[in-house]
Amino acid sequence: AAIRENKMTEAYYEYTAKEFQEATSLDTFKDFLKEHPELNKTQSINNIEKKIKDNIGAITGALISNDGNKPPMECKLIKEGGKWKILGIILIKSLQ
Numbered sequence: 001a002a003i004r005e006n007k008m009t010e011a012y013y014e015y016t017a018k019e020f021q022e023a024t025s026l027d028t029f030k031d032f033l034k035e036h037p038e039l040n041k042t043q044s045i046n047n048i049e050k051k052i053k054d055n056i057g058a059i060t061g062a063l064i065s066n067d068g069n070k071p072p073m074e075c076k077l078i079k080e081g082g083k084w085k086i087l088g089i090i091l092i093k094s095l096q
Contacts, residue, residue, distance in 0.1 A: 003040055008026075008029065016087075017080050017086060017087050018080065020085070039091075041067055042063045048060070055079035056079075057077040058076050059075045059077065060073070071091060073092065075090075076089075
């Protein structure tokens, strides 16, 4: 929701893990979002598969956007301060 509302700084500090922030600057995060506008249009995730081991998780599925696109993605998560935070996002380009 923060990304859809163009609150990139909030999305970065509230929803990404410290480890992600150490490896990825806020400016790099913003550039990534500009390069992948499908993230700004995401309404939900479909066909979700969840894997959790210890305090590391992964979610894979299809991003459902308001323009009908369904790009596949994988999001790596870590439990930090009692909340799941993003460690990384992988967007899989369609070969169509």
